[in-house]
Amino acid sequence: MTLLTLLDDHTPLAGRLAMGVEYDGSAYCGYQFLKHSPSVQAAFEKALTKVASQPIRVHASGRTDSGVHATRQVVHFDTPVPRSQKAWVFGVNANLPRDIAVRWVKEVPETFHSRLKALARRYRYILLNQPSRPVLERANVTWCRDPLDADAMHRAAQALVGEHDFSSFRAAGCQSRTPWRHLHFIEVHRHGPLVVVDVQGNAFLHHMIRNIVGALVAVGRGERDDDYLSDLMALKDRTQGNVTAPACGLHFVDSLYDDHWGLPRELLGPNLLAFLGEWTGERALPDCPIIDFRRGRPVAVEGEGI
Known part of the structure; x- marks a missing residue:
């Protein structure tokens, strides 16, 4: 697998195009457009419109909250305007702020939809576990100066794997119609001073991962035992949980699709974890109804629930 391709x-590429996008979410209200605050979507659509010389609407594989980063946000859009691969990537990047960038572009069939065809989403939450506060990494990690037992955090997290009611880990303002989600896996590992929570699922509730991490940190500090997350989930009450972990440590690192779409494979981010050497799609997907449903699902009306 090469890291560099020309x-x-x-x-010329036109019609339905897919793009891989990365961004530092520190200055944005999140991915999705909001009238009262700058968003990644607004900046991205503005740049695409300049390159295409006509209005462009973008559909993304998933939404991220205010301050959350992404290394592989997959989007798609339709345009009759032909541009080369180089022109799309370089042209859009030239019109984007420095904290957002296009990584690749690819022509896809009209049946492709970045959100409705995504089989899974994957996030990594990074805790910098050391006595001194971070400097170079300060915008991309959450600092925890208390010693953390990553093994205990991993054991506690396994109660969340599978399909469950995650009411105890959803934000009060969550707009999802159901608290049920399917977690494919959740792992906690230490790499030197970095403690990484790696989680993949069909989709996630508002603040769900950050609320899980807040509870896991309590376990890692020794304040709670290995059954803590299992007990919290059984309560189905967010008010019984811990603080929400800061947004700066959360990274949207992958959207998984069937191989037949031919989307580029990329080294999973963020670059702080590049030494792990894991590529997109490396983990096998579980055998579950939602994935079978997505694989056979036609492109539906925009706005349908994920």
Whole structure:
């Protein structure tokens, strides 16, 4: 697997296009457009509109909250305007702020939909566990100066794997119609001073991962035992949980699709974890109804629940 590929400067791309986007979410209200605050979507659509010389609407694989980062946000849009691969990538990047960038672009069939065809989403939450506060990493990690037992955190997290009612880990303002989600896996590992919570699921509730991490930190500090997250989930009451972990440590690192779409494989981010060497799609997906449903699902009306 090569990290460097040359962008084609001759073959025109038009119709339905998919793009891989990364961003530092520190200055944004999240991915989705909001009237009262800057968003990644608004900046991205503005840049695409300049390159295409016509209004462009973008559909994304998932939404991220205010302050959350992404290394592989997959989007798609439709345009009759032909541009080469190099022109799309370089042109859009030239019109984006420095904290957002396009990584790749690919022509896809009209049946592709970045959200409705996504089989899973994957996040990584990074805790910097050391006595001194971070400097170079301060916008991309959450600092925890108390010693954390990553093994205990991992054991406690396993109660969340599978399909459950995650009411105890959803934000009060969550707009999802159901608190049920399917977690494919959740792992906690230490890499030197970094404690990484790696989680994949079909979808996530508002603040769900950050609320889980807040509870796991209590376990890691020794304030709670290994059964703590299992007990919290059984309560189905968010008010009984811990504080919500800060947004700066959360990274949206992957959207998984069937191989037949031919989307590029990428080294999973963020770059702080590049030494792990894990590539997109490396984990096998579980055998569950939602994945079978997504694989056979036609492109539906925009706005339908995920």
